[in-house]
Amino acid sequence: MISFTVMAITFGVVFLAELPDKTALAGLMLGTRYRASYVFAGVAAAFAVHVALAIAAGSVLTLLPHRLVQAVVGVLFLAGALMLLLKKDDDEEETVKAPADQSFWKVSGAGFMLILVAEFGDLTQIMTANLAARYDNPVSVGVGAVLALWAVAGFGILGGRTLMKYVPLKLITKVAACLMLALAGFSLFEAITG
Numbered sequence: 001m002i003s004f005t006v007m008a009i010t011f012g013v014v015f016l017a018e019l020p021d022k023t024a025l026a027g028l029m030l031g032t033r034y035r036a037s038y039v040f041a042g043v044a045a046a047f048a049v050h051v052a053l054a055i056a057a058g059s060v061l062t063l064l065p066h067r068l069v070q071a072v073v074g075v076l077f078l079a080g081a082l083m084l085l086l087k088k089d090d091d092e093e094e095t096v097k098a099p100a101d102q103s104f105w106k107v108s109g110a111g112f113m114l115i116l117v118a119e120f121g122d123l124t125q126i127m128t129a130n131l132a133a134r135y136d137n138p139v140s141v142g143v144g145a146v147l148a149l150w151a152v153a154g155f156g157i158l159g160g161r162t163l164m165k166y167v168p169l170k171l172i173t174k175v176a177a178c179l180m181l182a183l184a185g186f187s188l189f190e191a192i193t194g
Helices: 004-018 022-033 036-061 066-086 104-118 123-135 138-166 169-193
Strands: none
Touching (some): 004 138, 066 169, 123 138
8 A cells, every 4th residue: 555654754754865965966967968858867767776676675674573673773764864964064076977979878878877876875775775664665665765866866957056055955964864863763662662
């Protein structure tokens, strides 16, 4: 069954965690150089692969005893929140090798490879696995995570700099960390009382 609540929670957590990430900057850089639809196609495909891997990992966690899963998920959410809060601001931009031509396959392939490599084992992939284990609803978590990642990629490709002029990156990072702290608290509470 699809749960819109689980989808919304997943969307919010993943969206806020990914927004201050390097992916938005990489999408912005690619979007300024190439046709946005070509870039988005490659980036979207890479994110779908990442979410599928995260859901598979989270589904394996659900085979463990419930209290143990909740404890592990709680600790991982806590670690994710701390990573966001303690993250040093990087002013370095990723370098992207420009494809020789502007064809769909070259541009989307460059976007796909950039995201596939840059995001492997990233915080949002770990958070997606945690959410899949926490809610034991892989379809809802998967849809929420994919939509969140695609939304961030779209913002990055179509104008992330404009958004950052109005909403400070530090505020977005702190809100994402607070959400993860709340999820960590709920998971650890369930592990202790469950």
